[in-house]
Amino acid sequence: MIPAAFDYIRPTSLEEACRVLAEADSAGDDVKVLAGGQSLLPLLRLRLAYPAALVDLGRLPEPRGVEDRGDHVFVGALTTHDEVLRSGVVREQVPLLALATATVADPAVRHRGTFGGSMVHADPAGDLPAVALALDCVFVVRSSEGEREIPADEFFVDYLESALGPGEVLLGVQVPKLGPGWGFHYEKFHRTAQAWAIVGVAAAVRRDGGTIGEARIALTNMGPTPVRARVTEAALRGLSPAPAGGAGDGARDQVRDACGQADSGTSPPADLHAKPDYRRHLARVLTYRAVRAASG
Template sequence: MIPAAFDYVRPASLEEACHVLATTGEEAKVLAGGQSLLPLLRLRLAYPSVLVDLGRLPELHGVQDRGDHVFIGALTTHDEVMRSPVIREHVPLVALATATVADPAVRHRGTFGGSLAHADPAGDLPAVALALGCVFVTRMTGGQREIPASDFFVDYLESALDPGEVLVGVQVPKLGAGWGFHYEKFHRTAQAWAIVGVAAAVRTEGGAISEARVGLTNMGSTPVRASAVEAALRGAPSPAPDGNGASNGGHDPVRDACGEAADDTSPPADLHATSDYRRHLARVLTYRAVRAAST
């Protein structure tokens, strides 16, 4: 299909981009890698009057080690993210999840910030950002602000970004020693959205789980933090490597805790899965992700 007509602007600076967005308001759409926006334009599910292309803004690219966190520029491509030595060393969950995004063609064009700003709950990265407690750094005319991931995702395809605001990058906290990470995903094909995905970060100490962070993909209109699972995992014995549970007569407290993964969720029902099937997948995949992250 052919998109509806729109004006095209390619700002030469971040300040110019903010000015254009401030003057056009809700009628404008920001173009980053285009892997999420262009299909919406072609299907006429989005019909902006102005398209603001950020491709000429080098300050939005790159990965920086900033001591207690890693800063990822909004226009950094998925391929650059998953190959970055800084990300692999300090925030490996981001690299693990990014490597599952679509296919190589999409990962070479799609951007880290664009995927997050798109705010699709079926996307892989929003659940990761929520689990890790990322902070979104934005710029608008006359200032900037920092938005915690817990406040950034408002509803389906809706973020906390104001019409005149540009996502500059994302601060990803370094969790430090003792943490393990895993991203588990169930999907039909490499190019398809996740039917359900689970981002898990687990800290073990003295043979037990001392802290866990779990984010769920496609289990509601926004990414979901599995707080019931996180609370239930605290103090549970670390899973045995052989998959038979902790050495306590076969009973597995980790499996029991992960059985609460679907609590307080509202998974969608569509052509790919019913709500009940997604709840089942959430329990199974959470157990797999937590085991992989803690063993």
């Protein structure tokens, strides 16, 4: 299909981009921002989006790349998924991000799609928003009035809606380093290797001696935004990680029971791929697998 007509604007600097977006907002124009285009272009072709103008950030020199900033890793918004995957800093310091990024679509999409574009698109079926929520990431945004920071639990507002205000552009994301004792895993169920997740689970588990000291679990596609499995997180605290053998082992049953509450408080959608009750079942099963893997 052919997109509806729109004006095409390619800023040469981040400052120009912020100014163009602010002017468009003042004029009441509907403007879309293009980064990698892997999510936006299909919407344009299907005429599910028909903006008055398209602001292309793809040629800007910044914000790109991955930086180690001490207590966190900063990932520039225009960094591609492939660049995130190839980053030694990401693999060593924030491995959960690497695990989830490896499941994003296919190599062609990962070479064009951007880290920031995936976040701002705010699709609850996307893999990376759940990771941002599980790791308590912080989103750094800029407008012509300056910069501000938005915690991950405030960034995803509704289905395909982020907390970016008029005239704001995502600079990048601060991904905290959780340090020693933490294990990570991303578990995803999808029909084909390139498909969106029917349900996904991002898990970070800290071992405290022989027990689980803390667990962070975020669910993909279990509501209009990614959601934390708070009930399960609380229930896992203090439990012994499930041993590898013995179906009758009590510790294993306790962890399974805790993960069986992963869908509490969620509102999974119904679509062509799954009904809500099936997604609830997947959330419980996949959370158990992710916690087992993350806890070693």
